[in-house]
Amino acid sequence: MHDALRFSLKREIEAMAFYEIALERVRDAGARAALAFLAEEESRHVGELRERLARSSMDEPRVRGMIDALRRAAQRIAQEKLAGILAQGSLEAIAVLRVALQEEKRSEELYKLNASTMPDVEVSTFYRGLVQEEREHVKTIKAAIRLVEKGIIDPKYLRPRGRGKGAKRSGETKR
Numbered sequence: 001m002h003d004a005l006r007f008s009l010k011r012e013i014e015a016m017a018f019y020e021i022a023l024e025r026v027r028d029a030g031a032r033a034a035l036a037f038l039a040e041e042e043s044r045h046v047g048e049l050r051e052r053l054a055r056s057s058m059d060e061p062r063v064r065g066m067i068d069a070l071r072r073a074a075q076r077i078a079q080e081k082l083a084g085i086l087a088q089g090s091l092e093a094i095a096v097l098r099v100a101l102q103e104e105k106r107s108e109e110l111y112k113l114n115a116s117t118m119p120d121v122e123v124s125t126f127y128r129g130l131v132q133e134e135r136e137h138v139k140t141i142k143a144a145i146r147l148v149e150k151g152i153i154d155p156k157y158l159r160p161r162g163r164g165k166g167a168k169r170s171g172e173t174k175r
Helices: 002-025 029-056 060-083 093-117 121-150
Strands: none
Touching: 002 029, 002 060, 002 093, 002 121, 029 060, 029 093, 029 121, 060 093, 093 121
């Protein structure tokens, strides 16, 4: 389970860094709302994974150090991805959202593959929960793309639904 948590943490930190850096550069209000929502979701995922990793076998200072190192590397990767779609000092909202869509689909496929190949039931269930989370992100990004293209996006529709404090993440088991 430890390796699954570390792998997932790396993917979620990469996504979070991409959304945070894109958010700094995108001017379109609707796309910014979508990116802010996704950055918040990924930040929440990172927090959940950090807690699970700390409970599993690593002490909190080591987990924090690992997250900091992963975040620095992820920020460099995100800047390189975004550099490829720079347009006149800012980023085209649709281009950024399409890159985000590709990344979320890639995460979904990786988690799906891991869920289907892991013999450990706990790890497989964990990955199936992540697949569902990534599917929701794909839906959110697709909707944001459509709404930005039509010029009718409203940030109030991008708030997380039914995820209050203490809400259980899908696939997570009680101990």
